[in-house]
Amino acid sequence: MIEFKDVSLVYPNGTQGLKNINIQINPGEFVVVVGLSGAGKSTLIRSINRLVKPTGGELLIDNENILKYGSRDLRKLRTKVGMIFQNYNLVKRSSVMKNVISGRLGHTGTLKSLFNLYPKEDQALAYRSLQRVNIADKLYQRSDQLSGGQQQRVAIARVLTQQPNIILADEPVASLDPPTSHQVMTYLRKVNKEDNITTIVNLHFIDMAMEYADRIIGMRAGEVVYDGPVSDVNEATFEEIYGRKIRDEDRVGGSDDE
Amino acid sequence: MMSKTNQPTLQGISSNKTKLRISAIFIIIVGFYLFTSIKTESSLLDLWSGKNGFINIAKSLFPPHWSYASTVMPQLIETLHMAIIATTVAALISIPISLLSAANLFPNPFIHLPVRFIMNVLRTIPDILLALIFVGIFGVGVFPGIMALIIFSLGLLAKLLYETIESIDMNPIEAIRASGGNTMQVIAYAVIPQVLPQFVSFGLYVFEVNVRASLVLGFVGAGGIGLLLNQQVSWANYPNVMTIIIIIFISVVIIDYISNKIRERLI
Amino acid sequence: MTEFTLPPKQKKTPWQKMRPYVIGIILLAIYIWTFTSIEIRWSRVFSQHTIESLTRVIPQLFSPDWSAFGKVMGLMWETLLMAYTGTLMAAILAIPFGFFAARNMVKNKFLNTASKWALNAIRAFPELVLALMFVAAVGPRPFAGVIAIAIGSIGMLGKLYSEVIESIDMNVVEALEANGANKIQVLFYGIIPQIIPEFLSYAIYRFEIDVRASTILGIIGAGGIGTLITIATTNRNWSEVGLILLVIIVVVTLIDIISAQIRKRLV
């Protein structure tokens, strides 16, 4: 369970990234965070694995305040929290396999990882992860030879190889076309249900949020302005979160029900 | 090319101010040249009619004394070995140093600025001068030569390398950090794969530089073929000099060629 | 885990499989050859003598002998003049080479290749080797150094110039020719305005290199501060060497900074 207790974050330049956030995210939930650009979605997500450090309040994961963690505890926390990025963040010159096995780094001794000495179970796990996102045939290709959607699937496989309890995804489909976006979201959703991994995704598109989320959190100017199950959400809710009328650009389109 | 295309073609009719400025710069450059030629006693005529007369020397260079090559070859090989060892050692040391100098990996200016400063200073010291100092400390031989080459090429290599590291894609680094990797793992998995081809290429380039540099270290007793060259010139044994020069020429051309071919395939 | 399948082995062609081993064996052979045949006299390197020199030389290097300041600065000035004269000579003499080597200017394949080869040949020789030749030809004085600098610089500048010329916008030239301009007019109105900034920038950059090079020419009698270096090291006057070192570092750094500023404004 993830609990934000009055969490605030002020960036060194004085920008208020988060303002008194109080939310609770339950194990296995699929949460989508929406809001306009600059609302603080990335800041919220990155607080959970401490890529940014909140400056006030308490952030509890499984009842431990992660804001108190030193570097050793932090690395341990991060092995349990997988992250997916808008730009996939693969090492482009390395093979798919090398990228995916790097999900095990946190569990592997430094020397062993430097010499690529991974136990058979880890190699099998990496391969199985690639199979789950249907990209095992690209195993030994260089990752910059893959399409954007394929690279994002490799990134999901890397996270799966980590065997995390939580997956954070910061705009995972913002660089992809609509059909590929749906494919990637479907894989995320599948993984969430099959492995019961708590999943928190930042999205721009309201139709996608509605289609894949269990629960929607709306942000504006660093504050949570909406929090509720997807069944309660309609277009008016989004207009309230965004503080303006919904436009065409807020939808990705291309899903089955349209 | 570049911005020049959008200049009007007929800008020969420049303003008076521009003309004045160009003339002033021209006069200063030429005036200073005349001044320096006098100061350095440079007169092109001397080249032909000088003490020994260049033409006379050129004549006496031929034919080269081929049998002398058997004396030269071991020295040439020693020279190459010096360059190989120096490049290898400098490459190994430059890895941690360039990592420390990269502002994107070590944003703390108290780390990267002092390291860079030292490397900048090292690059300004001529390798021969380093060799002279090391000869003074360690005595004549190849060791002081190798040390001089190491220090000089270290400065060069570290600079080339840290500039490459600063231009890498930072995204994978964030990903590895986010999955719990430590600093060593970040370097091994996200930094090294991105810079390895350039690193090897720079290493080969520095090897080329070191080969040229090591050819002359013998002038100051720091090992290699330079000793013979210096000797034969001062004995005015020009056919032998020519032999050495031809051997140097051929080996430099071959080494540059191989090194360039490898570098082309790397990137 | 539900399943336990190891990833399939990577399919490689025989050459891909062999390649790392072939490269490894070649490297290993080179290193074995190098380390078995290099003759480092370790007994001298790690001797009492070395420790004595170290404790004597290093502290003296770091306590420069300021009484020699006037003399050192005078020779440093001469060094700069040598570099200036040499670079300027080369900057001008390299122009015809650049044009002959540029494929879009001279449409004669033989001339192109011949000038490219001449430029490459020059670059195969370290400046100090050239200087040694000229010391033999014109006697031990700055002029020998100037000529060596000039010739060495022509090798590099000629090549860079030809690259600049090959990259110019030929449309401008065509437009002028279409207007009935003759060859000289095309040169002055179409070509020169396009190449001047780059030429200047490269010449100034080469001046940086030549300043470094001329500091050591005196070691073989070709003038400049190197003369003093030889004297000071043979006399084991290490605090004077320390001062020379300091002056070289400061002057070279200053010139690099100024030159970089000028070049930034030029291009």
Ligand SMILES: Nc1ncnc2c1ncn2[C@@H]1O[C@H](COP(=O)(O)OP(=O)(O)OP(=O)(O)O)[C@@H](O)[C@H]1O
């Ligand atoms: N490193 C930083 N330093 C200073 N301010 C920052 C930093 N990162 C983000 N901010 C500011 O914090 C606020 C929230 O940014 P955040 O990146 O969380 O927004 P976002 O909702 O993810 O936006 P987007 O949809 O554009 O990604 C913005 O005003 C942003 O300018």
Ligand SMILES: [Mg+2]
């Ligand atoms: Mg964001």
